[in-house]
Amino acid sequence: MSRSTSTDGAKPKVLLIGFLDTKEAEYAFVKDLLEAKGCEVFLIDASLQTDTALSKHAAHPPSAVCCAAGTSLSHLRTLPRAAALEHITAGATSIALSYQVRGSLHGALAMGGSTTTALACAVLRALRVGLPKLCVSTMASGDVSHYVGDSDICMMPSIADISGSMNVLSARILTNAAAALAGMARAYKDQPTPALGDAKHMVAVTMFGLTTLGVTVACERLRSFTDASGRRLYEPVVFHCTGAGGRTMERLVEEKWFHAVLDLTTTELADEQCGGILSAGPTRLTAPGNAGIPHVVSLGALDMCNFGPRSTVPEKYAARTLHEHNPSITLLRTSADECAAIGRTMADRLSVGHGPLAVVIPKHGWSGIDIAGGPFWDPDADRALVEELKKGLKEKGRAVEVIEVDKHVNDRDAAWVMADKLHELVGKWERSGGGA
The missing domain is CATH 3.40.50.12020 (Uncharacterised protein family UPF0261, NN domain)
Known part of the structure; x- marks a missing residue:
């Protein structure tokens, strides 16, 4: 831009x-x-x-x-x-x-x-x-x-x-x-903004290590879209959801760098809820709605909260399900109560603002370890978040399309649903004059 x-x-x-x-x-x-x-x-x-x-x-x-x-x-x-x-x-x-x-x-x-x-x-x-x-x-x-x-x-x-x-x-x-x-x-x-190719729209995409497969496929799908003249429509820019990553993405949306956001990974909300080290703060999820740009949201890595080495995990979580991701990061599995609270927070923040919005819910897990047989597989906890999110969105009254996909967040079909939905929303947004 x-x-x-x-x-x-x-x-x-x-x-x-x-x-x-x-x-x-x-x-x-x-x-x-x-x-x-x-x-x-x-x-x-x-x-x-x-x-x-x-x-x-x-x-x-x-x-x-x-x-x-x-x-x-x-x-x-x-x-x-x-x-x-x-x-x-x-x-x-x-x-x-x-x-x-x-x-x-x-x-x-x-x-x-x-x-x-x-x-x-x-x-x-x-x-x-x-x-x-x-x-x-x-x-x-x-x-x-x-x-x-x-x-x-x-x-x-x-x-x-x-x-x-x-x-x-x-x-x-x-x-x-x-x-x-x-x-x-x-x-x-x-050259205040270097040329990055001929793509028409810049799209912010959120990623975490355990959602990389889904993000990669979604970005490939976005890059495949062209207009009638063969011009590429989307240039995805991926942000690592480390707290600073989410804040930076939201800031750049406010600065009008992006035309749309594919928020596949919203894990920073779990750190905010549970006191982890990668919280993006209380404004996460709000910038796209305030800017009125197309926004597709999913639940990537909301099954986990991040802490440092195992010795740094708060004592109150000692008996909970923990997973050592690497020597520097220990993951806490979010509980049903914590997931429910995250769902309410998401509904509250997404209900404020304007612009095309859709929520895509993968029904078979939200990260590489939230999968059948994986260490963070907990359908009851995931269900608690989804129920509160859907309930809150309905109560708040903002027009939000909720799409449930019978796949895992890292499956190709789920990633394509998100990318295709964003493409659809951008088209409607442009036709309504939003991209002028």
Whole structure:
């Protein structure tokens, strides 16, 4: 799908975001490098303490960042640090988004420790997926999931601290970072959305390891559809349902990347219900309905909740059916009560919104281990989810077609039913003007 790009001059426009009062030397160094590589650089200085020589020449000095947040620097200096950072982050985010809205932003970079990383990544997460984003951080070698979230931020270890003084090692790392950002920004400016072929519609598809067979067949089926001229109709993009995967898919639907969603795998709802490690949060299943695009939903891997190694499984589940998927993942079989609750949640979320919607229910299992003779085969638990889902959808009143297939989720026939139904819904959606 198209993305706006700047036409005012040949230089890529990039943001440098951070605290110049404690890291002026590094920011001056990288600014010079980016400009030498043909970039136009705009500094967003989020400093709360003192002005610097570089700050006085910044496109957005601290006073301007505070103004964008609806406050003043003198006021922020009276607040507790956490509160002040919340305001300055909001201001920096507002400024960054203003560049994006104007179509005059091709990349963003930040450097620092934990505070800079928290502030800068909050700003970077607000920018659209695909726009180059790089954070050089002392925190980059640890768990960065809370910094990256559902975005595509590139995290680069700084090796040495970003502390306001340059050294040979820092110079090497920051030179690499500047070169990377400059190259990505140039590529983004020249081609904000690379050509991916001639498919007419982008389709988001959800997958888990234990639904891969069904997803593969469904994607092959979608790729087989063409229009009268022979043009391929669908380009499937598969998302791994790891929590972040589901959130990212929903975010990209909101950003209008996709024309339709084949939600074959909804396993993240089980983790939300049971406290697993792969929950996608309370907005999962909502974006397609809010966007009004065709949405086919199934029950892939709702028979399981994910935990880490066996030793990490909560004690309350010790006597339950567990399956060690690999040394890092232990699966919990969802019970009838948990499945019923998941069914109600699905009905509640799917009933809100508009757009063509169908639910496909495979009657012979929802994952590679929820199959007759498999470790998670439990027809009673599966039935509890289906009954509550159907009951809830009927009570809520939204027009939803429910299709029950006498197959397993990974069977070819079930995958074809889902792909064919999505194709049908897209056609109706287009004829009604939804794809205009």
